[in-house]
Amino acid sequence: MRKYLLLFFSIFSVLFSQQVSAGNTSDSTGLRSAFLRGKTEGSLRSFYMQTINHQQLRDYYALGTAIALRYETSSFKGFQLKIGGSYSYNLLSNDLTLADPISRTSSRYEVGLFDLDNPKTRTDLARLEELNLRYQLGSWSLTWGMQKVQTPFLNAQDGRLRPNFADGVWLRYGKAERIQVEAAWLYRMAPRSTTQWYTTGRSFGIYPSGLNIHGKPSAYRYAVKTDGLLLLAVKGNASRRLRWQLWDYYVPNVFHILLGQADYRTRKAAGKNYGFGAQLTRQDAVGDGGNADSSKAYIETGSGTWILSGKAGILRDQWQVWINYTRIAAESRFLLPREWGRDPFYTFLPRERNEGLGDVHALMAQWNYGKEQATNRFFVAAGYYLLPDANDAALNKYGMPSYVQVNLEYRRHFSGTFEGLDLQALVVHKFNQGELFGKEAYRFNKTDMSNLNLVLTYSF
16 A cells, blocks of 8 residues: 555655646646646644543543645546545554453544554555546536545545545536436445455445344454445435435445435524424345345345434524434344444434444434634534443444433634634543443443544645
8 A cells, every 4th residue: 555655645746846837838728737737735634532431441542643635637628637645643542452451342432543454553554545537527527436425324424534435436417506416336445444445345344343133243344245335316405495315325235225304494584593304214134134144244134224313403693503313213223334434313423323223212402603614613412312222232233322422512713824724622421321231341432431532634
């Protein structure tokens, strides 16, 4: 991987030097001009994270930094080339692989800043992230290669040093104010917290994989048999206040997910308006669930479940208050590779998710202050998550007890001398609300713990 990133930085240096002298060319329509008139972007991110566990249980901390660079040509007969990569460092941490002697598990959050496949590696954390060719014709665009992704179930989940990327073909049609159609076939993934690219099947199980429905350790890592991910989407605006979207995710021989969502805002009156949202999701196993050997399958053959999520809120110029609810049916566990992204349900809060669970009731209240581009923004959220018993593996893949979660977040966007600099401070605490059955493994890194985050990102 290092040789590819070295190549990327070499190309970047050459292209940057060419851009400086771009004014020397008189041909503004040729291929050379497309390279000379391209744009270069980059970012520097420093991320400090600390987890404080219950009483004598082990704590973890880490400070990491990452530099990312990206170059994109200007359009040449509708074509654009993009290349980008990153390099990350573990500047400071305790031993993230050292297991807690009581629960016998190790760091859950901090290790994700670096490389889960090689958690002891501190410096050789390079990754080629983007290398794609895009063709634009009117309202149509086709992108082939390594690219950023942002959809409800396949997304960047950019809560560490570097986000997710995917490799494949992505077709888009339409404009934001009208109906938009998307179709994609993706055959490789580069999950966050890794430095490698994996085929779709091999991307299952890179993160901790919990238990199967029989209560034994899941054995699907490197065992899921599938060719890729087929994604279809239709989005549109029924009016200026009503937006809707339909998403279809089909993973041959593994599972199928269908999501429908509608979001509505009333007319503004007396300085405020109201917002409402509804989601309905259906998941079903496909084929043999990933492997003919049921002990190595990702999802149980014939299983399926429904998820309903809704929200209602009051919106003013500077602040919003939302009440959100999610219900995962008790048919079976809702399963989504955590390597691909976080769930889109309205009750999601950073540092926990309800994937791997069935029979869930989640209720969350949220207060947001500050518009999207404001200098200062504040977020306060609290949620109650009623889950099946932690020892009920059939409906609780990761042994997670019921909990209350509180998030306090501050974001600052700098201007003037420090234009391009963003600060994020996030404090999370989770209070245990479920039976532990005498096992601290059900508590460790899950409940009765705090997670502290301080992030500085400079974009240029």
